[in-house]
Amino acid sequence: MKIVEMRIVPVAIADPPLRSAFGLHAPYALRTIVQLKTDDGLTGLGETFGGSIPLGDLEAARPLVLGQDPYRLTRLEEAIVGDPVAARNADRPWEGRLTVPAQTFAAIEVACYDIIGKATGRPVADLLGGRFRDQVPFCAYLFYKHAGIGGSDGLAHASSAARERDDYLAREALSPEGIVRQAQDFVRLFGFKSIKLKGGVLEPAQEAATIHALREAFGTDIPLRLDPNGFWSVKTSVNVGHELAGALEYLEDPTSGKVAMAEVARQVPMPLATNMCTTTWADIPETVARGSIQILLTDLHLWGGLAATVRLAHLCRVFGWGVSMHSNSHLGISLMAMAHVAAAIPNLTYACDTHYPWQAEEVIAGGKRQFTDGALRIDDTPGLGVELDDAALEQLHAQYLAAGLSKRDDVAEMQKIQPGWSPVYW
Numbered sequence: 128m129k130i131v132e133m134r135i136v137p138v139a140i141a142d143p144p145l146r147s148a149f150g151l152h153a154p155y156a157l158r159t160i161v162q163l164k165t166d167d168g169l170t171g172l173g174e175t176f177g178g179s180i181p182l183g184d185l186e187a188a189r190p191l192v193l194g195q196d197p198y199r200l201t202r203l204e205e206a207i208v209g210d211p212v213a214a215r216n217a218d219r220p221w222e223g224r225l226t227v228p229a230q231t232f233a234a235i236e237v238a239c240y241d242i243i244g245k246a247t248g249r250p251v252a253d254l255l256g257g258r259f260r261d262q263v264p265f266c267a268y269l270f271y272k273h274a275g276i277g278g279s280d281g282l283a284h285a286s287s288a289a290r291e292r293d294d295y296l297a298r299e300a301l302s303p304e305g306i307v308r309q310a311q312d313f314v315r316l317f318g319f320k321s322i323k324l325k326g327g328v329l330e331p332a333q334e335a336a337t338i339h340a341l342r343e344a345f346g347t348d349i350p351l352r353l354d355p356n357g358f359w360s361v362k363t364s365v366n367v368g369h370e371l372a373g374a375l376e377y378l379e380d381p382t383s384g385k386v387a388m389a390e391v392a393r394q395v396p397m398p399l400a401t402n403m404c405t406t407t408w409a410d411i412p413e414t415v416a417r418g419s420i421q422i423l424l425t426d427l428h429l430w431g432g433l434a435a436t437v438r439l440a441h442l443c444r445v446f447g448w449g450v451s452m453h454s455n456s457h458l459g460i461s462l463m464a465m466a467h468v469a470a471a472i473p474n475l476t477y478a479c480d481t482h483y484p485w486q487a488e489e490v491i492a493g494g495k496r497q498f499t500d501g502a503l504r505i506d507d508t509p510g511l512g513v514e515l516d517d518a519a520l521e522q523l524h525a526q527y528l529a530a531g532l533s534k535r536d537d538v539a540e541m542q543k544i545q546p547g548w549s550p551v552y553w
């Protein structure tokens with residue numbers, strides 16, 4: 128079998144005004160859709176980060192992909208990524224052309240697995256060692272947010288579309304009460320059984336108060352996590368860690384870097400998790416040596432694909448780390464890729480993150496996938512189990528062209544509503 132066509136389509140999806148320590152989400156989140164076609168007439172789908180860098184990298188990888196056998200993924204990975212630890216300085220054919228080789232390969236690898244699944248009649252999870260679970264648990268991913276639903280309605284608090292709805296997607300949530308209400312919607316609508324709060328937005332004491340309010344509202348049945356994206360000092364992290372003793376299943380990236388994380392890890396009562404201080408294979412030896420974390424958030428888009436994520440989860444087991452999963456704003460192709468790999472990881476110790484409920488738009492046929500009891504079911508459908516809705520793809524591509532965004536810039540978005548704003552380190 129040979130790959131004979133590679134289509135790379137940038138899209139923009141409506142994204143509500145969500146806050147993080149980095150600033151404010153733009154009215155549109157950017158993604159890139161990859162479609163590979165084979166000489167057997169099969170099509171495989173992949174999805175990755177959006178904007179000009181992934182687009183340029185995928186374009187640069189095209190000659191390495193066309194004509195290749197989608198089963199021969201090791202060869203393709205060697206061609207695109209090479210040795211992931213040495214690759215940083217290695218003299219490789221793509222040197223200077225690919226900014227993020229592992230991310231580039233990941234999008235292509237997912238599409239190849241989709242093809243292989245369709246060719247063999249097996250779901251992708253069964254190609255990754257086999258389904259360990261049929262139901263993949265996801266968590267409610269809460270954000271402090273402004274009123275508004277994103278897209279062409281942007282931050283228009285009074286837009287008719289935003290006014291018509293009174294749910295988590297439209298409502299403001301900038302207080303403990305607002306977040307509890309948002310959480311109640313998530314739990315009622317999707318059945319999630321654990322909750323993550325994106326922090327680093329309000330004063331740390333207010334974020335701790337929000338966690339206490341969630342604990343009050345949901346009791347101890349629903350585990351909680353807090354993630355200020357590394358924007359707290361060691362001192363603040365330790366103080367908040369003590370304040371929230373017994374209230375969190377883990378504290379995610381309270382502070383920045385392996386050294387500071389290790390200092391915090393030694394002093395707080397809960398385990399620390401990261402998707403920031405350890406993001407490449409080359410980061411692992413130092414993370415282990417310092418004892419910076421107890422839980423790693425995997426991310427197939429970042430770490431080099433589905434098979435790499437299975438390898439990473441195995442490594443977590445070797446080092447005694449728990450396994451969780453990171454997310455960014457995404458569509459249904461990524462959702463299913465995340466679910467398939469999570470289904471094949473026996474030591475998935477925590478429900479996966481997902482931004483999916485925040486994106487009202489979809490690119491897959493049949494519309495948005497539904498969570499049941501907070502989980503996605505992996506059935507016997509071959510491949511990822513999703514097909515493109517061609518009209519939706521065209522519309523989201525037209526939206527990309529109209530939005531005029533080439534990268535995510537949360538600081539610039541924040542400055543539109545608060546001139547002069549810059550990130551705050553607490």
Ligand SMILES: O=C([O-])C(=O)C[C@H](O)[C@@H](O)C(=O)[O-]
Pocket residue numbers: 145146147325354356402453454455456482
């Ligand atoms: O766990 C995380 O750090 C994230 O999910 C990163 C994301 O970029 C999140 O902060 C966001 O969407 O603003």
Ligand SMILES: [Mg+2]
Pocket residue numbers: 354356379380401402403
């Ligand atoms: Mg995080």
